[in-house]
Amino acid sequence: QLQLLESGGGSVQAGGSLRLSCVVSGYTASGYTMGWFRQTPGKAREGVAAIVTGGRTCNADSVKDRFTISIDKAKNTVYLQMNNLQPSDTAMYYCAVDLIRMTPDEALDLMTRPGRDTLIWGQGTQVAVSS
Secondary structure: OOOEEEEEEEEEEEOEEEEEEEEOOOOOOOOEEEEOOOOOOOOOOOOEEEEEEEOOOEEHHHHOOOOOEEEEHHOOOEEEOOOOOHHHOOOOEEEEEOOOOOOHHHHHHHHHOOOOEEEEEEOEEEEEEOO
């Protein structure tokens, strides 16, 4: 059974850094479509960064030049390095796998749409940034 387990969240001051990790188990496909997403209470889940087969990535404009998504296939782990964190980055962060292959730009859009039955989500990790 495919499972995702996030870790690395915490509380930091503005300008600080965190690295989130997402360990994937039970996934046997050679290709991948994965992403990091975030959500605050009362708001829709938004895409942060995506990575697909071959290592192609895409970042949301709100985190461009600050966040970096990467994958270590040997460790079955996807990372999100977050630098220069701002209070607006405070959210629950989730990683997800989509069983359908797509471009990273498509992933940031399609993986946030409700009712998508090809998605598997982790349980989330909280990030809090104080000013």
